[in-house]
Amino acid sequence: MSATIIDGKAVAADLRSRLAGEVESIAGTGLTPGLAVVLVGEDAASQVYVRNKAKQTREIGMASFEHRLSADTPETDLLALVARLNADDAVDGILVQLPLPDHIDAQKVIAAIDPDKDVDGFHPVNAGRLATGLPGLVPCTPLGCVMLAKSAQADLSGMEAVVVGRSNIVGKPVAQLLLAENCTVTIAHSRSRDLPAICRRADLLVAAVGRPEMVRGDWIRPGAIVIDVGINRVPNPDAGGGKTRLVGDVAFAEARAVAGAITPVPGGVGPMTIACLLQNTLTAARQRRG
Amino acid sequence: MSATIIDGKAVAADLRSRLAGEVESIAGTGLTPGLAVVLVGEDAASQVYVRNKAKQTREIGMASFEHRLSADTPETDLLALVARLNADDAVDGILVQLPLPDHIDAQKVIAAIDPDKDVDGFHPVNAGRLATGLPGLVPCTPLGCVMLAKSAQADLSGMEAVVVGRSNIVGKPVAQLLLAENCTVTIAHSRSRDLPAICRRADLLVAAVGRPEMVRGDWIRPGAIVIDVGINRVPNPDAGGGKTRLVGDVAFAEARAVAGAITPVPGGVGPMTIACLLQNTLTAARQRRG
Numbered sequence: 001m002s003a004t005i006i007d008g009k010a011v012a013a014d015l016r017s018r019l020a021g022e023v024e025s026i027a028g029t030g031l032t033p034g035l036a037v038v039l040v041g042e043d044a045a046s047q048v049y050v051r052n053k054a055k056q057t058r059e060i061g062m063a064s065f066e067h068r069l070s071a072d073t074p075e076t077d078l079l080a081l082v083a084r085l086n087a088d089d090a091v092d093g094i095l096v097q098l099p100l101p102d103h104i105d106a107q108k109v110i111a112a113i114d115p116d117k118d119v120d121g122f123h124p125v126n127a128g129r130l131a132t133g134l135p136g137l138v139p140c141t142p143l144g145c146v147m148l149a150k151s152a153q154a155d156l157s158g159m160e161a162v163v164v165g166r167s168n169i170v171g172k173p174v175a176q177l178l179l180a181e182n183c184t185v186t187i188a189h190s191r192s193r194d195l196p197a198i199c200r201r202a203d204l205l206v207a208a209v210g211r212p213e214m215v216r217g218d219w220i221r222p223g224a225i226v227i228d229v230g231i232n233r234v235p236n237p238d239a240g241g242g243k244t245r246l247v248g249d250v251a252f253a254e255a256r257a258v259a260g261a262i263t264p265v266p267g268g269v270g271p272m273t274i275a276c277l278l279q280n281t282l283t284a285a286r287q288r289r290g
Numbered sequence: 291m292s293a294t295i296i297d298g299k300a301v302a303a304d305l306r307s308r309l310a311g312e313v314e315s316i317a318g319t320g321l322t323p324g325l326a327v328v329l330v331g332e333d334a335a336s337q338v339y340v341r342n343k344a345k346q347t348r349e350i351g352m353a354s355f356e357h358r359l360s361a362d363t364p365e366t367d368l369l370a371l372v373a374r375l376n377a378d379d380a381v382d383g384i385l386v387q388l389p390l391p392d393h394i395d396a397q398k399v400i401a402a403i404d405p406d407k408d409v410d411g412f413h414p415v416n417a418g419r420l421a422t423g424l425p426g427l428v429p430c431t432p433l434g435c436v437m438l439a440k441s442a443q444a445d446l447s448g449m450e451a452v453v454v455g456r457s458n459i460v461g462k463p464v465a466q467l468l469l470a471e472n473c474t475v476t477i478a479h480s481r482s483r484d485l486p487a488i489c490r491r492a493d494l495l496v497a498a499v500g501r502p503e504m505v506r507g508d509w510i511r512p513g514a515i516v517i518d519v520g521i522n523r524v525p526n527p528d529a530g531g532g533k534t535r536l537v538g539d540v541a542f543a544e545a546r547a548v549a550g551a552i553t554p555v556p557g558g559v560g561p562m563t564i565a566c567l568l569q570n571t572l573t574a575a576r577q578r579r580g
Contacts, residue, residue: 107424128418131466132458134397158483166469168422175477176421179456182481184488187465191472193448198474 003226003259006148012271015147019278020060026286027061033285034063035093035119035278036085040078040104041071046097053095056274062281065091075104079112086114092288093119093281116288119280121173130176135287137280142174144272145206145227146181152225152261157182160201164188164215164249165208170229174206195219207249217254226255226262229269293516293549296438302561305437309568310350316576317351323575324353325383325409325567326375330368330394331361336387343385346564352571355381365394369402376404382578383409383571406578409570411463420466425577427570432464434562435496435517436471442515442551447472450491454478454505454539455498460519464496485509497539507544516545516552519559 023033035057039050050066057064067081078096085094094117100106110118115125121139129136149156161183165171171187179185188198190209199205199219207215208229220226230249239245248265256262263269313323325347329340340356347354357371368386375384384407390396400408405415411429419426439446451473455461461477469475478488480499489495489509497505498519510516520539529535538555546552553559 124418124422124424125415126418127421128414128416131417131421131462132414134414158481160483172421172469179462179477179479182479184476184478184482186474186476187469188474189469189472191448192474193450 003256004152004261005256006152006225006227006261006263006268008144008148008263008268008271011148011151012144012275015272015275016056016060016278019275019282022282023061031285031289032061032063032090033092033281034065034090035095035281036065036067036088036091038067038069038078038081038085038094038096040069040073040097041101043099046099050097053274053277057278057281060278062278063090071101073101073104075108078104078109082109082112086112086117091117092285093117093277095120095277117284119277119284121280122169127168127173130173133180137284138177139169139173140273140276140280141170141229141269142177143276143279144269145170145174145208145229146177147272147276148263148269149178149204149206149225149227150181156204159183159203160186161204161206162186162188162199162202163206163208164195164199165206165210165229167208170208171206174208174229178204178206209249211249212247213249213251215250215255217251217258220255220258222258223260224258226250226259227269228252228263228265231265231270293546294442294551295546296442296515296517296551296553296558298434298438298553298558298561301438301441302434302565305562305565306346306350306568309565309572312572313351321575321579322351322353322380323382323571324355324380325385325571326355326357326378326381328357328359328368328371328375328384328386330359330363330387331391333389336389340387343564343567347568347571350568352568353380361391363391363394365398368394368399372399372402376402376407381407382575383407383567385410385567407574409567409574411570412459417458417463420463423470427574428467429459429463430563430566430570431460431519431559432467433566433569434559435460435464435498435519436467437562437566438553438559439468439494439496439515439517440471446494449473449493450476451494451496452476452478452489452492453496453498454485454489455496455500455519457498460498461496464498464519468494468496499539501539502537503539503541505540505545507541507548510545510548512548513550514548516540516549517559518542518553518555521555521560 054064115123121137126136161178166189196219204225206227212232228248228250236243236245344354405413411427416426451468456479486509494515496517502522518538518540526533526535
């Protein structure tokens with residue numbers, strides 16, 4: 001038996017299409033949700049990512065505001081820009097692309113964003129709202145993980161979920177979301193003993209460790225839903241000439257033979273992140289403007 | 291074999307004694323940490339609790355400020371008092387005793403407290419700091435649970451911890467603290483399937499559900515550390531005359547025969563809560579005044 005492949009591109013496209021409809025339906029009220037993205041420096045991956053965000057923002061009918069600052073921008077200038085965007089009524093969501101150059105304190109910049117415009121969900125206030133069940137903005141990748149899991153099984157209640165990885169960006173918030181879905185949630189990590197045995201308990205396994213193909217096929221409970229957050233670039237000797245390929249944190253071919261449903265890499269969690277960012281921007285616009 | 295009894299009274303007394311020493315050692319700098327406790331209404335249990343807090347605060351050399359308001363105090367008056375306490379430099383910690391009368395929005399009052407004086411650790415900003423590993427003020431009962439577990443085994447790293455209960459006040463923050471101690475942490479709750487089997491996985495079991503003696507002896511892994519947060523009043527037919535007794539969420543006699551170490555009720559987690567409140571007040575004083 002081979003697992004169902006969870007098609008992140010298709011789920012993300014559905015979500016964008018639904019969001020486009022909602023943006024259109026509120027356009028009559030004169031409201032156009034706006035997303036401001038701030039990029040400091042010339043990091044190539046970040047440039048691609050920011051360009052994609054802007055494109056997808058416009059495609060669903062939202063306003064996109066891009067701010068590109070040079071790599072040597074002083075922290076005070078970046079904080080001043082954030083303050084202007086906080087005060088700008090046309091801006092519903094603010095995203096400062098990470099990583100930031102070393103001379104800038106990312107934590108300080110994130111804390112300067114109005115929590116109600118913090119569409120990345122990284123502000124401590126939003127982490128606290130998530131932790132205590134209050135309405136707030138939730139980090140995009142964890143949101144995407146839960147949507148993909150629910151695309152495979154609509155009701156996650158009572159499932160044994162195991163989250164491998166305890167980062168603030170993925171592991172911890174995805175655990176909170178799965179708890180809110182009434183899963184029994186285990187958070188495992190580098191200090192966990194017998195990680196394979198812990199993973200084998202999972203009806204729903206979320207791998208978010210950033211280690212290529214660490215989770216092997218025999219770590220998977222037969223029939224489990226596997227959500228692979230990892231995006232790791234590794235050498236691809238088959239292609240020759242120093243070529244590389246992308247792999248997840250899960251050994252896909254092995255896991256696919258055991259799991260009930262699994263996200264591929266690429267094409268699984270990745271495409272959901274920007275779609276969830278757009279959803280957060282719409283959520284922020286609605287909450288802020290009533 | 292019978293489990294070691296974890297003596298919460300003794301651990302709390304040790305902590306208070308250590309705190310008294312620290313308060314004395316900073317008295318030379320002219321700093322006296324101050325704790326303000328606000329009680330609205332006449333709830334009998336709250337009155338006893340507030341009196342004990344004030345007494346223990348003074349006993350370790352801190353200043354205690356008590357504010358008793360009538361049950362019909364308007365919410366605006368309570369918020370005005372919180373604002374005054376926020377601004378009062380002699381006040382390092384503010385605790386508004388819960389529950390509040392129905393006409394007052396407790397969430398709103400908690401959110402009005404300066405997070406840096408929020409010694410109950412219930413403000414969303416402190417929940418967010420805890421969730422993201424930033425320094426902040428942590429709820430008292432969870433802090434006490436972890437201290438008692440560490441009194442039984444100093445290094446919890448790599449242990450399988452199971453927390454039964456997912457309240458904002460105990461279950462969720464204790465899970466965050468155990469994760470920070472490098473435990474593999476499972477949060478189970480009323481929707482969990484086969485709770486006995488989940489509990490049997492635990493090297494460290496924290497029961498925080500508020501259901502008398504729900505956790506039975508055969509739910510306990512032999513040798514496990516058991517922290518019982520429940521304080522439930524039940525009929526005591528042996529004593530006759532409608533008498534009652536206090537029991538935890540764990541069937542103590544059964545569990546004691548299996549566990550390696552266990553907290554009793556009363557005399558386990560209960561005494562730790564006020565001691566941890568005093569510790570939080572000292573922490574707040576240090577952080578705020580440098």
